[in-house]
Amino acid sequence: MSVAIRHLDTTQADFEAEFHRVLHWSAETDDAIEQRVAEILADVRVRGDAAVLEYTQRFDHLQATSVAALELTRDELRAALEAITPAQRAALESAAARVRSYHERQLEACGRSWSYRDDDGTLLGQKVTPLDRVGIYVPGGKAAYPSSVLMNAIPAQVAGVGEIVMVVPTPRGERNPLVLAAAYVAGVHRAFTVGGAQAVAALAYGTATIPRVDKITGPGNAYVASAKRRVFGQVGIDMIAGPSEILVLADGSTPPDWVAMDLFSQAEHDELAQSILLSPDAAYIAKVQEAIDRLLPAMPRRDVIRASLEGRGALILTRSMDEACAISNRIAPEHLEISSSEPSRWEPLLKHAGAIFLGAFTSESLGDYCAGPNHVLPTSGTARFSSPLGVYDFQKRTSLIEVSEAGAQVLGPIAAELAYGEGLQAHARAAELRLKNDNGGSR
Structure with a gap:
């Protein structure tokens, strides 16, 4: 047919x-999903580990005595790598090497601090620093994507992120060995068998066991997407795909x-x-x-x-x-x-x-x-203004300004003029006080 x-x-x-x-x-989400996600986020924010454990048992049918029992150790991740077939391991490690090489070049191109001095000695520049801690969400259950682990964790590692925390649902305790092996190869520091909106909430707000992160990346279902949208502002997110x-x-x-x-x-x-x-x-x-x-x-x-x-x-x-x-x-x-x-x-x-x-x-x-390039990409026409996930998503930029005495004589009158125009006298006077010929007056 x-x-x-x-x-x-x-x-x-x-x-x-x-x-x-x-x-x-239509990117509109179901009202019932939105309401349920709001309830889960609020509950995890208040009850922390207890709520995470309850939702994990309810939705993933995964029984555990504590959230700590849901954490995967580095030994378990390494064991998963050693348990997969030689062909799978070779493919995983080759892919990881190519992804890492590409993002290292990206780091060289756009991820470095820089500065310069102008003619009067004023230093201007940009300081680039990695995020302290990020969370990566990896789908589990019907779908298992080791490639998503590589694409999210490796640029974070290359950027210099201090701690990478992975969450992955394992319905009924079914763990995908390739996903766990990928986490080991990609340098994930901590991993929890938790998924859904409760995992996003735990990463965004922190619990007694799961640490609060600065940014959450990675794909998920409608509940995960809704949760990421709702916690944005508390933490950064990559995109709503x-x-x-x-x-x-x-x-x-x-x-x-x-x-x-x-x-x-x-x-x-x-x-x-x-x-x-x-x-x-x-x-x-x-x-x-x-x-x-x-x-x-x-x-x-x-x-x-x-x-x-x-x-x-x-x-x-x-x-x-x-x-x-x-x-x-x-x-x-x-x-x-x-x-x-x-x-x-x-x-x-x-x-x-x-x-x-x-x-x-x-x-x-x-x-x-x-x-090699990242496969986390903008969808639904957002490529008009968005970029692929990259090293730059796991860094932040801080402006550097060091004005010399000579520079203050040049910049002060400019700043004062504009500040008076905006009606901000304290701004203007702060600039004027550094002028050699300041007479102590103001407009």
Whole structure:
């Protein structure tokens, strides 16, 4: 049975209306979820460990005598690494090495303190310091993502964060050994088998056992997303992520099966994930549709893929690759593949994307696991103003100012003039008192 994915054409009169229908996604959360999350956060804030333990027993069916009993030791994490297959260990350590190397280069490029002195001897600069403690949330249960451990913990480690605290739900005590092994490889300092809104609350407010952190990163379900949104301000957060997205710009030179599978790679995440193809070649789009229909029956998650493609997917015929790039900028996708024989020709035209994958051999899945750049990316069009998770998310910047006596003579009158204009006399006088010719007056 053919997959009923939308076919759009930019030359059609109704294109804009249909295009908006494809992109529409409501980020509004269920009122019942919001109310439940608010109750859980308030309870954990007041009762601490007791509330965390109660919710863990209720939601994850994990029995424990204390929250301390839910902490994983470094020995347990190391044992998990030693228990996985040699192939899994080699893949995990290779991926970690590439992710670490990329973020070390990122640190060199943007994560260092700097300063300079101007002509009058005034020192100006920026002091970059790592956060003291961060929490990373790792999904568990039906989904287990060791790659998320690497992508969240390694840039924090490279940034110099003092303590990395991981929380991961383990429903009915089922621990994923790859997740635990990844935590060891990535340098996680403490790990707790706690999940959901209660884990976010514990990290944000602190309990007797789980330490309060400065920032929380990592994906989760609707309860986790709602909790992160609510605790923002008490702590920092990375982002509120929407459904996963892939946009493929294709000039017709890539085998259609490759593109079809790349569209599947995001559609298999969940029914709300979005997969879009933009191409100026109508015959090629037909070949991709044929590949989708032929390859889908063999996919284990075919029902999820079909629902995603039929609900939010699209194959869009454009007038040209230039127009395809312009439409891509309007979408600002999470993952953007330039499946072209000349990717470097089109990349300069693309302004908004979480990550750009250049050329037919650069499948998005390589970026998810082992290429090196971070796979935590802005979704739902937020790539227009947001960036991938990186070393800079685990650092803060402090301005440095040291004004010399000569500099005070230059800057003082400027500051005083502006301060008087704002009606802030104390500001003005503080600047004027440093002037050699100050007569003690004020306006």
